[in-house]
Amino acid sequence: MGELSRMWRETDHRYRMVGEKCGNCGKVYFPPRDICPTCHRDSIGKMNNVEMSGNGVVVSFTIVHDAPPAFSRQRPYILAIIKLDDGPTLTGQIVDTTPSEIDIGTRVRSVFRKISEDGHSGVIHYGYKFVKDQ
Amino acid sequence: MKKSGIVSYGSYIPRYRIKPDEIARVWGEDPENIKNGIYILSKSVPSPDEDVATISVEASRNAIKRGKINPSDIGAIYIGSESHPYAVKPTATIVSSAIGANFPLFAADYEFACKAGTAGIQNVKAMVDSGMIKYGMAIGSDTSQGAPGDVLEYSASAGGTAMILGNENVIAEINHTLSVTSDTPDFWRREGEPYPTHGERFTGEPAYFKHTISASRMMMESVGMKPQDYDFAVFHQPNGKFPTRAAKILGFTEKQYKDGLLTPFIGNTYSGSMMTGLSAILDIAKPGDRILAVSFGSGAGSDAFDLTVTDEIMKMDRESAPTIKRMLADVTWLDYALYAKFKKKIIFGDAIE
Ligand SMILES: [Zn+2]
Numbered sequence: 001m002g003e004l005s006r007m008w009r010e011t012d013h014r015y016r017m018v019g020e021k022c023g024n025c026g027k028v029y030f031p032p033r034d035i036c037p038t039c040h041r042d043s044i045g046k047m048n049n050v051e052m053s054g055n056g057v058v059v060s061f062t063i064v065h066d067a068p069p070a071f072s073r074q075r076p077y078i079l080a081i082i083k084l085d086d087g088p089t090l091t092g093q094i095v096d097t098t099p100s101e102i103d104i105g106t107r108v109r110s111v112f113r114k115i116s117e118d119g120h121s122g123v124i125h126y127g128y129k130f131v132k133d134q
Numbered sequence: 135m136k137k138s139g140i141v142s143y144g145s146y147i148p149r150y151r152i153k154p155d156e157i158a159r160v161w162g163e164d165p166e167n168i169k170n171g172i173y174i175l176s177k178s179v180p181s182p183d184e185d186v187a188t189i190s191v192e193a194s195r196n197a198i199k200r201g202k203i204n205p206s207d208i209g210a211i212y213i214g215s216e217s218h219p220y221a222v223k224p225t226a227t228i229v230s231s232a233i234g235a236n237f238p239l240f241a242a243d244y245e246f247a248c249k250a251g252t253a254g255i256q257n258v259k260a261m262v263d264s265g266m267i268k269y270g271m272a273i274g275s276d277t278s279q280g281a282p283g284d285v286l287e288y289s290a291s292a293g294g295t296a297m298i299l300g301n302e303n304v305i306a307e308i309n310h311t312l313s314v315t316s317d318t319p320d321f322w323r324r325e326g327e328p329y330p331t332h333g334e335r336f337t338g339e340p341a342y343f344k345h346t347i348s349a350s351r352m353m354m355e356s357v358g359m360k361p362q363d364y365d366f367a368v369f370h371q372p373n374g375k376f377p378t379r380a381a382k383i384l385g386f387t388e389k390q391y392k393d394g395l396l397t398p399f400i401g402n403t404y405s406g407s408m409m410t411g412l413s414a415i416l417d418i419a420k421p422g423d424r425i426l427a428v429s430f431g432s433g434a435g436s437d438a439f440d441l442t443v444t445d446e447i448m449k450m451d452r453e454s455a456p457t458i459k460r461m462l463a464d465v466t467w468l469d470y471a472l473y474a475k476f477k478k479k480i481i482f483g484d485a486i487e
Contacts, residue, residue, distance in 0.1 A: 015232040051234070072482060073182035073475055096149055096181060096466070112191040112232055113183040124219055126187060126228060134464060 007125055014127035017052035017110060019088060030088035054110030055133065056084040063099045070116040078102055082130060093129045107133040138262045139307035139441065141269060141300040142201020142450070145413040146192035147293040147400055147461040150179040152473045154288050160470045161283045168288050173374025177291040177401025179468055180277045182476050184292065185219045189406075190275045191232040193296040196455035197271070198233060201298055205233045208298065209267030210240035210258050214250025214274045214405040215294075216323065216330075218243055229273070240267065247321060248370055249431030250274065251295070251405040256311050256437060258299045269300040276404035281329035282479055289373050291401025295409035305447040306416060306425070309440045310357050314349045321432035338376075341434045346370065346380050349436035350428050357440045361385035365423040368394030368411040370430035372402050393418060394427075399462055414458035419443040 019030030023046030036043035251274015258270025275294025280286030320341035394411035
């Protein structure tokens with residue numbers, strides 16, 4: 001149940017890309033952080049929820065051939081480091097395309113997709129992935 | 135009281151497509167027979183990581199974006215589908231969270247074969263009219279399955295549409311809505327069964343045509359309209375042939391029904407079918423245009439709507455969310471093997487997936 005409650009707590013972050021903005025220095029964090037690593041104590045009580053636009057650019061990427069079980073129907077899949085227009089950089093899967101279509105500098109946008117399933121009877125985990133921005 | 139209606143709309147169709155030629159090749163059938171018989175030239179296929187929840191979320195987000203709606207103003211969400219990801223655990227809960235709706239919210243999943251989404255429209259319209267909510271969202275969305283080799287495999291596809299209703303900034307007023315219902319064994323799926331069953335001799339005349347045509351005629355009679363008074367007509371589209379024939383029987387011309395007829399290109403999106411056709415019409419409609427929209431759900435019943443497009447539609451940036459035209463143009467073709475893998479017609483052991 002530990003995994004299930006962690007996933008549940010992270011729903012806003014996974015479903016809507018809700019990050020955190022430091023009210024002291026203005027830096028945006030995704031995934032969210034409770035305290036700004038720059039401002040430390042000065043950021044306490046000043047970290048505010050902020051929804052990412054989900055638009056960004058590919059900074060680096062890799063093609064995963066040795067996929068974990070949940071990705072066996074998507075092999076090979078693209079895992080990229082994406083710099084969001086909102087500021088933060090994160091790792092995400094790029095779907096609905098082929099590796100030859102992706103390059104450093106490719107514009108992407110976030111989409112809502114199924115991430116994994118806990119077997120046939122377990123819960124379905126949803127979250128953000130990315131597609132090429134046409 | 136101000137007339138309520140559609141305030142915004144958004145659709146989502148997965149980008150993958152398969153042609154009947156490819157399905158017919160595998161099952162040893164004549165593709166020309168299929169194309170001429172049911173008039174389907176291609177159908178949409180969901181990615182392995184797409185389901186009714188993800189399609190509903192994408193359609194909702196498109197509607198919210200296009201209408202510049204504040205999600206916390208949405209007081210109700212109803213989702214019609216026959217392929218909800220869970221048997222018990224509402225898709226509406228996932229969508230509400232994914233769009234950032236408020237905790238105080240009316241929500242439920244509906245099921246009435248292919249007309250559960252339009253039943254949702256009627257429901258939120260009544261809630262808007264009674265003052266229970268400011269805006270309500272009704273979604274029709276499906277990732278329907280046809281058994282391998284069954285005729286439904288050529289048509290069963292994936293897609294969905296979200297309609298946001300209210301009585302402010304209405305782009306298309308709903309002048310009237312009505313329904314017909316009867317117990318008809320044309321199509322069903324029992325709990326736990328992966329594929330639906332169709333009562334062959336019931337699918338055409340006593341089911342689709344009887345309900346669709348009756349609801350259409352009752353609607354025209356009650357609002358005092360004739361077929362030629364409408365600019366657009368859109369019907370449920372289990373294939374390309376049925377809606378065309380229904381339109382002709384009713385006295386509509388190709389000019390009136392061609393823009394809402396999407397099944398030849400995307401297949402039957404079930405609960406999303408008529409609503410996505412209506413979405414394609416709203417993409418191009420002008421103020422004053424009159425629309426007849428009639429859904430059909432097996433089991434069976436039809437929901438009819440008479441709509442008038444308002445001046446508000448000109449204030450809306452309809453290109454701010456993907457139009458149907460855009461989603462029809464931007465596609466990736468699959469062969470049957472990839473399609474079978476995507477649709478989980480090839481089953482792995484638990485250890486692998
Ligand atoms: Zn700071």
